[in-house]
Amino acid sequence: MASIRTAVPIFNSSSARPGPIGLVVEAVRDIWSRRRLVWYLVRADLKKKGADSLLGNLWWVLDPLLQMLVYVVLVEVLFQRKQPDYPLFIFAAILPWKWFTSSVGDGITAVTAQDRLIKQVHFPKIVLPTAAAVAGIANFAFGLIPLFALLLLWYPTRLSGYLLLVPVIATVQLVFTLALTFAVSAINVFFRDVGNLSRHVLRLWFYLSPALYGQTTINQLATDHKELFRIMELNPFYTLFTAYRSVIYGAETANNGSVPPMPPDWAALAGLALGSVIFLLIATIFFKRIEPSFAKVL
Amino acid sequence: MTTVAALPAIRDGQPAIEVDRLGVKYNLRLTRRNTLRQTFRNLGNRSAGEQDFWALRDVTFRLVHGESLAIIGPNGAGKSTLLQVLAGIITPTEGSIEVRGQISSLLTLGAGFDQELTGRENVLLAGAFLGIEPEDMKRRLDGIIAFADIGQFIDAPIKTYSSGMRARLGFSIATSVDPDVLLLDEVLATGDQVFRAKSKARVLEIAAAAKAVVLVTHDMSWVTEFCNRALLIEKGHVIAEGDPAEVVALHQQHSDEERAAKAAALARAGVI
Numbered sequence: 160m161a162s163i164r165t166a167v168p169i170f171n172s173s174s175a176r177p178g179p180i181g182l183v184v185e186a187v188r189d190i191w192s193r194r195r196l197v198w199y200l201v202r203a204d205l206k207k208k209g210a211d212s213l214l215g216n217l218w219w220v221l222d223p224l225l226q227m228l229v230y231v232v233l234v235e236v237l238f239q240r241k242q243p244d245y246p247l248f249i250f251a252a253i254l255p256w257k258w259f260t261s262s263v264g265d266g267i268t269a270v271t272a273q274d275r276l277i278k279q280v281h282f283p284k285i286v287l288p289t290a291a292a293v294a295g296i297a298n299f300a301f302g303l304i305p306l307f308a309l310l311l312l313w314y315p316t317r318l319s320g321y322l323l324l325v326p327v328i329a330t331v332q333l334v335f336t337l338a339l340t341f342a343v344s345a346i347n348v349f350f351r352d353v354g355n356l357s358r359h360v361l362r363l364w365f366y367l368s369p370a371l372y373g374q375t376t377i378n379q380l381a382t383d384h385k386e387l388f389r390i391m392e393l394n395p396f397y398t399l400f401t402a403y404r405s406v407i408y409g410a411e412t413a414n415n416g417s418v419p420p421m422p423p424d425w426a427a428l429a430g431l432a433l434g435s436v437i438f439l440l441i442a443t444i445f446f447k448r449i450e451p452s453f454a455k456v457l
Numbered sequence: 458m459t460t461v462a463a464l465p466a467i468r469d470g471q472p473a474i475e476v477d478r479l480g481v482k483y484n485l486r487l488t489r490r491n492t493l494r495q496t497f498r499n500l501g502n503r504s505a506g507e508q509d510f511w512a513l514r515d516v517t518f519r520l521v522h523g524e525s526l527a528i529i530g531p532n533g534a535g536k537s538t539l540l541q542v543l544a545g546i547i548t549p550t551e552g553s554i555e556v557r558g559q560i561s562s563l564l565t566l567g568a569g570f571d572q573e574l575t576g577r578e579n580v581l582l583a584g585a586f587l588g589i590e591p592e593d594m595k596r597r598l599d600g601i602i603a604f605a606d607i608g609q610f611i612d613a614p615i616k617t618y619s620s621g622m623r624a625r626l627g628f629s630i631a632t633s634v635d636p637d638v639l640l641l642d643e644v645l646a647t648g649d650q651v652f653r654a655k656s657k658a659r660v661l662e663i664a665a666a667a668k669a670v671v672l673v674t675h676d677m678s679w680v681t682e683f684c685n686r687a688l689l690i691e692k693g694h695v696i697a698e699g700d701p702a703e704v705v706a707l708h709q710q711h712s713d714e715e716r717a718a719k720a721a722a723l724a725r726a727g728v729i
Contacts, residue, residue, distance in 0.1 A: 196585035203582065207573045276569035280562055281545035282586050451548045454541065455483060 182447040183440060189283030196282070200290035204265070205297055219301030223253050234371055242373075243417045244408065247314050251407040252370035252400045254302045255329070259336055259396075260361055262295030266340030267347050267354050274457040284450050285443075288344040292337045299329065306407070319420040321406040328402045328423065331432045335395050338439035341446045348449075348456055368396035373404070373411045398424070398431045471557060473638055473669035474520040474543065478552035481513040481538055481693075512538040513693045516552070520686075522637070525660070525670035527680040527701060529708050530690040531715070536673045539690065540640050543671060558637025558669075561587065572616040576607060576626055579615055583630050597633050604659075605629035606652070625652055632659050639663055641672040657683070677705050 177185065190197065205216075227250045234240050234249075242248060269287040270277070277284065303325075310318050347353040368391075369377055381388040391397050402423035404410065409419045485508050513535045520526050528536045541547045542554060544562035569586070570579045580601055584594030602611050605626040610618065618626070632639065641660070661683060664670050674680065680687055680701050687704035689697040691711065697704045 193585065193588070195591050196582075199578075199582050199585050203571060203574055203578070273569075276586065278541065278546060279544075279569055280586050281560070282588065454546045 176448070176451070179444045182444050186283075186285050186443045186447050189285050190289055193283060193286045197286050197290045197293060200286065201294045201297075204290065204294045216301070219298060220304050223250065223257055223302045224305050226253050226257070230371060241415055242411055243415070244314050244317065247309055247317060248373070248404065248408050248411065249371060250306060250309060251404045252368075254299060254306060255332055255399060255403055256365060256368075256370060256396070257302060258295045258299035259332065261298045262292045262336045262340055263343060263357065263361065265291035265294060266344045267357055269340070269344045270453060271344075271347055271351070271457065277457055278454050284453055285341070285446055288340040288446070289337070291344070292333070292340040295336065296329075296333070310407075317408060317420060319406075321420045321422060324406045324423065325403070328399065328406070328428065331428060331435060332399055334432065334439055335399075335435040338435060338442040341439075341442040345446045345449055348453055364394075364396065367391065368394055369400050369404075370396075374401070375411055375413050378413075395431055395435070398427045402428050472519040473522045473524075473557055474518075474671070475555045476516055476518050476543075476552070477554070479513055479516040479539075479542065479549050479554055480511060480551040481535075481542060481547060482550040483510045483512055484508060485510055511693050513542070513690075516690075516693075516695050518688060518695070518698060520669050520671065522558075522669050523664065524686055525664040525672070525684045527684040527687045528671065528673045528690060529675075529677070529680060529687060529705065530696075531712060534690045535693040536690055537642055540642050540671065540673055543638075544640050556638055559635070560638045560640065561631050561634050561636030562640040570615045570623060570627070573614055575614055576605075576611040576618070577602075580626070580630055584634065587634060589634055594634075601626075601629045601633045604633065604655070621649065621652075628656055628659075632656075632663060636663070636668065638669045638671070641670070641674075643673055643675065677709070681705055 176182075227246055230249050230253070231246050235242075235245055266288045269291040270284060273287055310322075343353055343357070377388070377391065380391070405421050405423045407420065409417055409421060411417045516539065518526075528539060530536050538547065540562070542549055543556060544560055545556070546562070569583070571582060574582065577598070580598060581591065581594055584597075585591065605622070605628075607618070607622050607626060610622065615623065631641070639660070657679070660670060660672075664683075672684075684701050686699065687697075687701040688695060689704050689708050689711075696711075697707050
């Protein structure tokens with residue numbers, strides 16, 4: 160006697176698609192039911208990134224430190240800008256930025272790189288950009304090791320309880336990153352230009368965000384170029400970098416001084432959180448709506 | 458080896474696959490443009506040429522559990538597109554399709570493997586893509602490795618595999634997941650003689666266990682020997698459906714005619 164299944168899954172395919180809310184519900188269900196797949200993809204990605212080099216995963220720790228060193232040489236030695244504890248000042252920005260760029264960079268090719276599989280197996284494609292965004296967190300987590308090393312060994316006076324707020328800020332960043340990753344991974348299926356464009360856009364974005372400079376430079380800008388300042392305020396990384404810096408470093412002051420760590424600007428962070436959630440909803444609907452055409456276009 | 462299960466067992470009285478007036482349209486504009494530049498160029502000559510292409514049109518058939526259906530036809534007829542629709546990979550433009558049961562659809566075997574990961578990791582990854590519970594997949598792991606017969610290579614990265622080993626592992630995964638509906642695309646020709654015999658036996662086993670098998674193949678002897686139905690597709694339309702021997706004969710007649718017509722055209726071009 161053949162085994163009897165209690166619930167035989169029935170697959171039914173037609174051209175009808177659910178509405179926006181239905182698509183979001185479907186996306187959440189997709190990711191939850193395939194959480195194991197997301198986990199496998201994240202692990203495979205991390206394994207590949209660490210496998211080919213001599214130092215392996217040690218690069219996750221070394222990379223942000225070396226990047227910090229480059230900027231310290233650039234700003235403190237070449238541009239002769241003096242600021243107390245400048246290495247820590249920029250490290251607070253490099254750390255979240257590396258996570259962001261690695262997630263977005265992987266996200267752009269997340270769908271297109273799996274073109275062969277997409278044409279062979281029916282699975283929810285949204286797990287691919289999700290895995291790319293989540294894998295970036297490892298980048299951030301490993302970067303926390305040199306951060307704590309810096310704080311303990313060189314800047315013990317900056318150690319504070321506000322560091323416990325880093326995960327809160329990181330959660331807001333995750334929502335924003337996830338939304339952008341969904342969007343770019345889907346657009347790249349139709350326009351492969353996204354990859355070429357993104358490198359330059361990301362670089363410009365970094366320099367327009369207060370990573371290498373702080374609030375005093377921005378205040379100067381605000382008096383000289385009012386329009387530029389408005390745009391800057393809308394930049395999510397203006398809020399994010401400032402928030403990370405508040406809890407890790409504190410803030411610099413006009414006369415080359417600095418103040419110790421403090422709580423972030425909660426109103427700005429809440430506003431960004433709300434905006435990111437809305438962006439995530441829109442990006443999810445967008446992704447789910449064009450998902451059925453992936454297998455045809457790839 | 459026993460012969461084909463001649464009696465198609467109908468489970469719950471419902472067919473495994475029901476396809477009704479299925480049509481799949483490709484938008485050539487959409488599929489061709491991959492960069493912004495091409496898009497702008499296309500905007501210029503919007504009206505030039507036919508933009509829509511029907512890969513499949515008016516396809517209707519049913520398949521009950523226990524039947525194995527061969528889809529045959531010339532290259533570019535829409536055979537693989539039909540399999541993709543059955544697997545749920547492509548949504549139909551018109552008509553409807555219903556598939557009851559767990560589908561296994563590693564269509565081109567091993568093409569989706571991650572080159573850097575080991576064979577074992579790829580088995581688990583493939584299971585996750587197919588939507589099979591990880592515990593379930595781990596339980597099947599030993600059987601999959603044994604059937605694929607790749608020995609200690611299972612813990613080496615896939616990039617070190619030969620194409621035959623890759624195909625064997627792919628076939629082993631696709632058939633080990635206990636599918637109710639098995640979709641195979643041109644896979645029976647892979648591997649050496651021994652493995653080919655083994656894979657034929659496995660497909661027959663699945664068909665005998667009252668499961669539906671749909672396969673695309675150019676191996677006509679396989680169609681007449683082991684399938685109980687055949688579907689001939691030409692230019693996206695179903696030309697014939699029914700007894701494998703008759704459908705294969707019609708297909709061969711059509712391809713002979715085509716070859717003769719081509720030869721005649723060539724001869725004419727050569728003469729003039």
